[in-house]
Amino acid sequence: MLQHFTDPALRARYADLAASSVAKRADDCRAQGVLDRESWQEISDAGIWRLAVDRQWGGDGGTWWDFTAAFEGVAAGGRDLGFSLSMVAQAGLIRSLLVYGTDDQKGYWLPRLLSGEVGATALTETTGGSDVTRIRTSAARDGDVYRLNGHKDHITNGPVADMALVLGRVPEQGARDITLFMVDLHDEGITQGPVERMIGNQTSPTGPIAFDNVRVDARHLVGEIGAGIEAIYNTIALDRLLYGVLAAAYLDPHLDEVLAYARRRQAFKQPIADHQYVQGRITDAKFAIEATRYVSYGALDALLRGDRQASLLCSTAKYHAGETLRLGTETALRVYGHLGYMDGPAAHALQDALGTLIAGGTAEMQRKNVFNQMRALAQAS
Ligand SMILES: Cc1cc2nc3c(=O)[nH]c(=O)nc-3n(C[C@H](O)[C@H](O)[C@H](O)COP(=O)(O)OP(=O)(O)OC[C@H]3O[C@@H](n4cnc5c(N)ncnc54)[C@H](O)[C@@H]3O)c2cc1C
Structure with a gap:
């Protein structure tokens, strides 16, 4: 098992919670086109939004690493990309208030967000x-x-x-x-x-x-x-890297299932997992997942330390998030063959994943930011 940078106990706790709430209601909520407010309230009551917030504002006094661990749990256990995207928006708003809000604003808005009201x-x-x-x-x-x-x-x-x-x-x-x-x-x-x-x-x-x-x-x-533009570019950096965290955590169980299916499914007198082209698709997805996970951790570390490469790394994480989600869900669809193309979980996952090529800033805009950051860093050195 790979060593994650995030707390395994927190991750496991929220994965269990999300498996018994978010995952159970995801199909109904998808059909109705609604945010699962019941699960939202359950994870809020469990304290997820308090994790990265100072005690002074009603939080637990932890860091964004703690939130990231819990968020990975929800992404992996809940298996609902949309629900997790709504969480990224909420986390970004909380950070905006923490970084740019006055004490009055923190005292006014944070208790509401921490207790389960929804932000945008x-x-x-x-x-x-x-x-x-x-x-x-x-x-x-x-x-x-x-x-x-x-x-x-x-x-x-x-x-x-x-x-x-x-x-x-x-x-x-x-x-x-x-x-x-x-x-x-x-x-x-x-x-x-x-x-x-x-x-x-x-x-x-x-x-x-x-x-x-x-x-x-x-x-x-x-x-x-x-000063709104500078502030929003700075605070949206957390959202960007959280897309990367989400991509890896969400795809982990997908890829486990793909591998299990490939080992069961027979073609040409052997499991399809024994065919090198199938192995290649699975390993390509694995490469992308691990690269996305660890660049996102690197981006979080840089962001929290105020490192001058933080913006570049957050855009790198966001870029890979979209591409990895697309690749990972497309891999599942391909390996499942026609079963993947049916109106069901694999096709839905791909449809959900495509949204992350646009939401949070398009791939082209991440490229643009990365290039601008590279140029600025080169000029500064
Ligand atoms: C699921 C989802 C959730 C969203 N949630 C939010 C939200 O919470 N808050 C919010 O404010 N917005 C949100 N958005 C909107 C999202 O941020 C925008 O759709 C996105 O920034 C792109 O803007 P646009 O759709 O107007 O495309 P445009 O800006 O019109 O771009 C169209 C195309 O041109 C490319 N392009 C534009 N400029 C350049 C350039 N300089 N160089 C190269 N290529 C370029 C783009 O990459 C894209 O491919 C969400 C979008 C989605 C899909």
Whole structure:
């Protein structure tokens, strides 16, 4: 057994919990296109969101390594990629508040997120997701408050979330005006949904959030006015590496099942596992899984140490996450043959996996970031 960098006891505890909750309800939730709020509450009650949060804010005082161990457990035991994607969004929001929130904001929002309310991070609009500088959502000052207007699209948890970190503009600020707002989605003037009909990840309701003259108290602006882009690129780095952690943990049991099937299934008077081309497909998936797992651990280490390579490694982890999920689930489909192509678990897993080529920043955008980071590091040395 490979030595993981994460706590095996925590991983096993959450894997057991997710196996008896998330995994049991995943098919029903997929059919209904809903987030499994019951399992969400169960893992929240078990304390998953508290793991990386200081005691001062209601957490357990651990680190993101502890959260990562528990998250690996949910990904492996729950076997529901969509549910895990919703968790990545929540984890990213918690980190944004920890890094950029004021004490007042941490005290106000974190207890709600830690106890099981659902969060979202809303950047993308119809104008595009890769180039977030094209957003149009904007806020105008109205005495002590801001009035927020705009429309976000394709937001993980958007149709069901209780709160969101929203990227918008403050035009009165001038050219450098992109700013982060924490918004209570139960406030007046907000419309959530409908849930978008995607080809996968139906258990992670994704869709629009519209803001019609929504009142946002000035105390809920996160970070400096005009500093939203830097803040979001920094905090989204955790989401990126968590995709890599997710890819490896989610695919581990898939690949075990593929191997078991290949050893059972006979063709040309021997198990298909004895055919080298089949072995090659399985080992290619294994190479990708292990590379993704360990680059993600490296990215987390760099991020937590504030290493200057952190952004590069987080994008590397995200890039490999999408490609590995696609390869791993496609490998399963191929090895199962026609059984894999039936409307069932293998095909659903591939459909879910394809979403990770886009969500959290496309492969092209990870390449772009990695190249820019390489150039910047070279110039600095
Ligand atoms: C399942 C899912 C969940 C999501 N959840 C969220 C969420 O929680 N919050 C949120 O804000 N958004 C979310 N999104 C939206 C996602 O972030 C965007 O879809 C993504 O950033 C791409 O934006 P786009 O779809 O507008 O494509 P575009 O930006 O229009 O890009 C289209 C194509 O052009 C390529 N491209 C664009 N610019 C360049 C360039 N400079 N160089 C090379 N290629 C380029 C892209 O890589 C892509 O292939 C989610 C998407 C999915 C699929």
